Amino acid sequence: MNKIVFITGASSGFGEACAYRFASEGYDVIATGRRAGRLEALQQRIQSTHGVRLLPLDFDVQDKAAVFAAVQGLSADWQEIDVLINNAGLALGRDYFDQANMDDWETMIDTNVKGLLYVSRAVLPLMTSRNKGHIINLGSTAGKEVYEKGNVYCATKFSVGALSQAMRIDLLRHGIKVTAIHPGAAETEFSLVRFKGDASTATSVYTGIEALSAKDVADVIYYTSTLPAHVCINDLVLTCTQQANSMYFYKK
């Protein structure tokens, strides 16, 4: 039987690239997101290219009932999840703390923090019952240094770091690995979402740098899943070579 990876936010960016990478290594993939059409297209492409199974599941990670219904509805042949990638997330807006849109704040907290909690709690019984599994959480360099106008997005990614530490401690007794991955700037739909469809502002984020690609990040995520059972990467920061941390870039 193939190993199984459960990926949130597989309809785009890092999640989609992880779906391809893990499928190319023989994993069956549970691919989740809200855009069902994209997940179905991914299913067609991955199943025909890699000959593995892909199960598309569309739900909103902010909706606790929907998350639990989706995971608890998995048939027996999808329940032995080896790797959970908590990747779904977003930044919304880039504004001074005293001017930022509070609905944006709530969406980021509900998605990046509460969504990660719901998915983890829903999937964990399938790992703890086997004393086996690997949870990979997507943080960010924004969860390492706060930058101007990053306020709540940064706070949600600091939370991902804290929750990864907490999970690692509390799941020790089950032998479950927990890895936090903290990418720097990567060219995906992230900035288009952040700037609410303003393509020129979104593109300007990457002007003058060769940013990470989704594939670069997926390759590193996959690598962390390949280590022997007794070896766990706890925390990993990756940036493009023209970025030093969440504030310093060398733009050409």
Ligand SMILES: NC(=O)c1ccc[n+]([C@@H]2O[C@H](COP(=O)([O-])OP(=O)(O)OC[C@H]3O[C@@H](n4cnc5c(N)ncnc54)[C@H](OP(=O)(O)O)[C@@H]3O)[C@@H](O)[C@H]2O)c1
């Ligand atoms: N790109 C970067 O520079 C960067 C750097 C560091 C960290 N990150 C983090 O990496 C993760 C992936 O980002 P990305 O760059 O791949 O962005 P992306 O291309 O915009 O992909 C985000 C994914 O998250 C899903 N998603 C968003 N809200 C959701 C919700 N409420 N319920 C279910 N799925 C939801 C989206 O799917 P649907 O829209 O179909 O729901 C999409 O598949 C995020 O956590 C982000 O914060 C990104």
